[in-house]
Amino acid sequence: MASQISLLMENQPGALSRVIGLFSQRGYNIDSLSVAPTQDPTLSRLTMTTSESEEIIQQILKQLFKLIDVVMVQDLKASESLSLEMALIKVSNKAEVISKIEKNYSSLELNELDNTDEKTILRLIGETDIIESLLVELKADLVEVTRTGALGMTLGNISLETEEETKVIY
Amino acid sequence: MSREEINGGDALIRALADENIDLIFGYPGGAALHIYDAIYKQNKVQHILVRHEQAAVHAADGFARATGKPGVALVTSGPGATNAITGIATAYMDSIPVVVISGQVASHLIGSDAFQETDMMGISRPIVKHSFLVQSAEEIPVVIKKAFHIATSGRPGPVVIDVPKNMTDPNYKFEYKYPKELVMRSFPILGKGQDEKIVDAIELFRSAKKPVIYSGGGTIQADASKELTEFSKLIGCPVTNTLMGLGAFPGDDDQFVGMLGMHGTYEANMVMSEADLIFNVGARFDDRITNNPSKFGLEAKKIHIDSDPSSIDKIIGVDLAIEGDAKLVMQQLIEQVKSTGFDQTIYKDWWAQVEDWREAHGLNHDMLNLKNERDIILPQQVIQSLYQTTKGDAYVTSDVGQHQMFAAQYYKFKDPRKWINSGGLGTMGFGLPSAMGVKFAFPEADVACVTGEGSIQMCIQELSTCGQYGLPIKIINLNNRALGMVKQWQDMQYGGRYSSISYEDSLPDFVKLAESFGHVGIKVEKLSELNQAMEESFAMKDKLVFLDVLVDPDEHVYPMLEAGGSMSEMRLSKDKKTF
Ligand SMILES: Cc1ncc(C[n+]2csc(CCOP(=O)(O)OP(=O)(O)O)c2C)c(N)n1
Ligand SMILES: [Mg+2]
Numbered sequence: 061m062a063s064q065i066s067l068l069m070e071n072q073p074g075a076l077s078r079v080i081g082l083f084s085q086r087g088y089n090i091d092s093l094s095v096a097p098t099q100d101p102t103l104s105r106l107t108m109t110t111s112e113s114e115e116i117i118q119q120i121l122k123q124l125f126k127l128i129d130v131v132m133v134q135d136l137k138a139s140e141s142l143s144l145e146m147a148l149i150k151v152s153n154k155a156e157v158i159s160k161i162e163k164n165y166s167s168l169e170l171n172e173l174d175n176t177d178e179k180t181i182l183r184l185i186g187e188t189d190i191i192e193s194l195l196v197e198l199k200a201d202l203v204e205v206t207r208t209g210a211l212g213m214t215l216g217n218i219s220l221e222t223e224e225e226t227k228v229i230y
Numbered sequence: 231m232s233r234e235e236i237n238g239g240d241a242l243i244r245a246l247a248d249e250n251i252d253l254i255f256g257y258p259g260g261a262a263l264h265i266y267d268a269i270y271k272q273n274k275v276q277h278i279l280v281r282h283e284q285a286a287v288h289a290a291d292g293f294a295r296a297t298g299k300p301g302v303a304l305v306t307s308g309p310g311a312t313n314a315i316t317g318i319a320t321a322y323m324d325s326i327p328v329v330v331i332s333g334q335v336a337s338h339l340i341g342s343d344a345f346q347e348t349d350m351m352g353i354s355r356p357i358v359k360h361s362f363l364v365q366s367a368e369e370i371p372v373v374i375k376k377a378f379h380i381a382t383s384g385r386p387g388p389v390v391i392d393v394p395k396n397m398t399d400p401n402y403k404f405e406y407k408y409p410k411e412l413v414m415r416s417f418p419i420l421g422k423g424q425d426e427k428i429v430d431a432i433e434l435f436r437s438a439k440k441p442v443i444y445s446g447g448g449t450i451q452a453d454a455s456k457e458l459t460e461f462s463k464l465i466g467c468p469v470t471n472t473l474m475g476l477g478a479f480p481g482d483d484d485q486f487v488g489m490l491g492m493h494g495t496y497e498a499n500m501v502m503s504e505a506d507l508i509f510n511v512g513a514r515f516d517d518r519i520t521n522n523p524s525k526f527g528l529e530a531k532k533i534h535i536d537s538d539p540s541s542i543d544k545i546i547g548v549d550l551a552i553e554g555d556a557k558l559v560m561q562q563l564i565e566q567v568k569s570t571g572f573d574q575t576i577y578k579d580w581w582a583q584v585e586d587w588r589e590a591h592g593l594n595h596d597m598l599n600l601k602n603e604r605d606i607i608l609p610q611q612v613i614q615s616l617y618q619t620t621k622g623d624a625y626v627t628s629d630v631g632q633h634q635m636f637a638a639q640y641y642k643f644k645d646p647r648k649w650i651n652s653g654g655l656g657t658m659g660f661g662l663p664s665a666m667g668v669k670f671a672f673p674e675a676d677v678a679c680v681t682g683e684g685s686i687q688m689c690i691q692e693l694s695t696c697g698q699y700g701l702p703i704k705i706i707n708l709n710n711r712a713l714g715m716v717k718q719w720q721d722m723q724y725g726g727r728y729s730s731i732s733y734e735d736s737l738p739d740f741v742k743l744a745e746s747f748g749h750v751g752i753k754v755e756k757l758s759e760l761n762q763a764m765e766e767s768f769a770m771k772d773k774l775v776f777l778d779v780l781v782d783p784d785e786h787v788y789p790m791l792e793a794g795g796s797m798s799e800m801r802l803s804k805d806k807k808t809f
Contacts, residue, residue: 070415074351074363085356115543122540128360128380131416228379228412 062091062109062188063117064136064143064212066220067124071097071104075129079106082127088112088120092145092188092209103131103222109188109210134220136212143212147184147191148173150204154180157201165194179203236406238367239268239398242331245374247274248408251302253293253670254278255286257313259306260346261333264398278670278699281691283310285663287317288689290328292664295650296625297671298453300327300381307333308346311392312353316657318388319357323654324474325451327386329377330354334363336396350392359387364397368404375409384419385538386451420537423554428562430550431509431533432570438507438531440580441467444490444519447474447653448512448536449556455479455646457560458511464567466574468584470498472513473638474653481642482622487584488593491519493635496591496789496800496808497584502527503798504583511535512556515546516654525796535559591789591802593639598761605756609633609708609781612760613640616678616706619764624676625650625668629661629685631715633708635787637680659688662705666692669701676704676768683709683737683778693747696774704767705776707740710783718786722801744776751776 069075076095083090088110095106112120117135125133136143151157154172161170161184168186175181184191188210195205214220236244242265246254255278258266269277280286283305290301305314311332321328335344351363360380362373370393377389396402435441443465449458455478462469462479469479470490479486488495490502502508508530513519515534520526523545532548534541535556542551552559597611598618613636616624622644628634628651643649650668652660665679679686686707696703713731720728741751750773754763760779767775792799792809799809 074361077352078355081355119540119544126538126540128414128417223416223418225413225415228414 062111064107064109064141064210065117065121065124065133066105066107066136066212067133068098068103068105068131068220068222069127070129070131071102072129075104076106078127078129079124082123086119086123088116092207094209094211105220107209107211131222132220134214136214139214139218140216141212141214143187143210144185145188145191145208145210147195147205147207149182149184149195149198149202150179151182151198151201152179152203153201154182157182157198160197161194164197165190168194234406235403237264237268237398237400237403238370239264239400240271241367241370241404241406242374242393242398243268243272243275244406245371245408246302247272248371249374249378251275251300254302254304255280255289255667256304257283257286257306257310259308259310259333261307261335261395262304262310264395264400265304265331265333265393267400268398277304278666278695280663280666280695282689283313284317284659285666285689285692285695287314287328287330288320288657288660288663289667289670290330291317291321291326292627292650292667293671294321294326294328294667295664296647296668298647300329300378301667302329302331304331305333306346307335307350308348311348311350315353315357316659318354318390320652320655320657320660321388322357322359324447324652325386326388327381328388329381329391330388331391331393334392334394337394338396340394350390354390357388358390361390361392363392364394367397367399367402370397371406371408372412375412376414379412379414380417385448385541420554421558423535423552423559423562425562427550427552428559428566431552431563432566432572434507434531434533434550435465435467435509435572436576439576440505440583441465441507441509441577442501442505443467443469443479443509443511444472444502444513445469445475445478445511446472446513448514449475449478450512450646452512452537452556453646454512454557454560457557457564461560461564461567464564464572466572467577467580468501470494470501472519472653473651475513476638476649477643477646480644482644487588489638490797492791493639493787493789494791495593495639496802497587499789499791499797499800500587501584503796505530507531507533509533510548511560514541514544517545520546521791521797521799522794595640595642602757605758607754607757607760607779607781609636609710609785610640611757612706612708612779612781613637613680615760615764616680617641618761619768620676620678624648624678625665625672627651627661627665627668627677627679629679629681629688630656630658631682631685631713632710632718632785632787633680633682633685633714635715636708658685661685662689662692662703665703666695666701669703670699678704678706680706680708682714683707683711683740684713690743693744693749693774697748700772702770702772702774705774707776707778709740709778709780710785711737711780712783714783715787721786740776740778744774749774749776751778753778753780755780
């Protein structure tokens, strides 16, 4: 099972490349990654999934936290959390595809977004594993696919928040 | 007070002065010219002109290692910046606080492949603790402040500040204010260790029969050598230091079993493999120590004290991890031992075993008395002669190779910060420029650079810098006419097929070379002449002496851990091994 790590980092040029660089530098694999600013425009939130072992994940968490631009790191598996992603798929045989989805993948939220040149764009929202098995089944029907990668959030009172600022006085 | 406005270049140098930096090493060029003009206009910060940017960073690094204060290097964009990279990586691997300021093309040109543009942020990213691309002239003081704070706090490391040329535009002025405080988001600096863990650690010592204290560069970085020594004296068990940790515990103390690891002493490596408790302070269980991690310390409980949580459980899982500042943690441990008492006699049998190992295959520190018919000099004898002449008090920098290992094994460092070598990256060329940094920091002290004829040629141009600034360093060249360490491996693992380790007869005449730079050169070929030449060299207080010592080209460094084995699997000489 892939693990999910969520982190807050400075919304600054260079910050993302440090996070991604850490993965290539230390030989960790990333399955998916998504990043965007938060309600605080100085912070970006990044969610990534990785299939590394538990030991490596502990190292990854520590190494990430060591980056000066990374403000807080969270292992989403450490407490109850939910995980979702969105996929856009373009198909030419809309009716067939929709019926397949409705039959076997009813947990996915499905919307029809566009119909141009007899190609339909469908939006799917749901769990990564389910989207993945659907894509395998639809392989022959797909013209194009794009996915957000998984997003995650812990439930209830546990949240990814910044610590108090550290003040250094000389 | 009237409002004072200055430009970015002046602000940068003024901020360095406000950070108590009075010495920087560098090399000018187009993108850094405004900064060099600012240097010219003031006299608080002295600039040392090196001959290659790699040397600027190594010199700053040597200065930092010897003093504990941050070192500073200044280079221009493009080739200046890329030349600095080896120096930055060297400092990164050994966690040395160095701030490297690089010029950059003007911000509107970034990304256009402008003349002497290189993506310094990108190139240096994996080898810095952090880096800054200056975004506005006004932020220069705060960036400098942050850079020094980050470089020196927690686990230290190099920080790069990339300064686009327009940020130091002489015509753009603003009000200069050096920050009195910094606000940083989530930048935890570890302090004391948890009290329960301190108690647990001492209890582990009490129930151990065969403990060892294994200390690394982190102890020196944390200025915790005094505490390490006091604690070790209270516990009374064997102490070993890594290559980076030499001097943290006095090398001439009976409790010291020598360096451990790849070329560690027989007794240190045996102690590590037989121990039932390994107490690691400020070391990182790296592969030059543990040998095969899956065979490492299988019988031992392990305690690990580190200021960098990511070092803990990285290679070797431990039983008790104490995240904290080594100095503070050691103080807590001392307190705990003192208040509860400690009976050292429980380690009597252990010491009897250690003494047996020492007796059997310990290093011979008395080789100067060995005579041979051909009057040939062994490299170990050169280090012993150096030790004798300097009474163990010199700062010794080193390059990389056999000579480095001989220096580490035979110079019994008594004090921290006096053994200066590139342990993590293993950078040939580090020795001479780092010695310059040390000599600037301690003009009155003896500073020796133990090198090889291969390594010294990698930054030999700095002989000119030494001439310009009058740096009477003693260069002790263990000249074996080959890339000795590579040759040793080719002897042992490639059936003596010597691939590209000889210069044939192209080596320079080092005596004449030194003389051409205005220095003194002395060549020694006979053992009977060694001590006298060594003493003469150090007697010339105001001269750089290049002591070119022709040593036995066939000597190998032993002991040597067998690749893939445990720490007890060692080669002890060309025909003796423990496995
Ligand atoms: C910059 C760099 N290039 C290559 C090496 C690999 N290397 C390690 S030791 C060594 C030989 C060093 O020769 P010398 O300086 O003469 O020292 P010796 O081993 O002969 O004492 C080499 C090539 C290195 N450590 N650094
Ligand atoms: Mg050599």
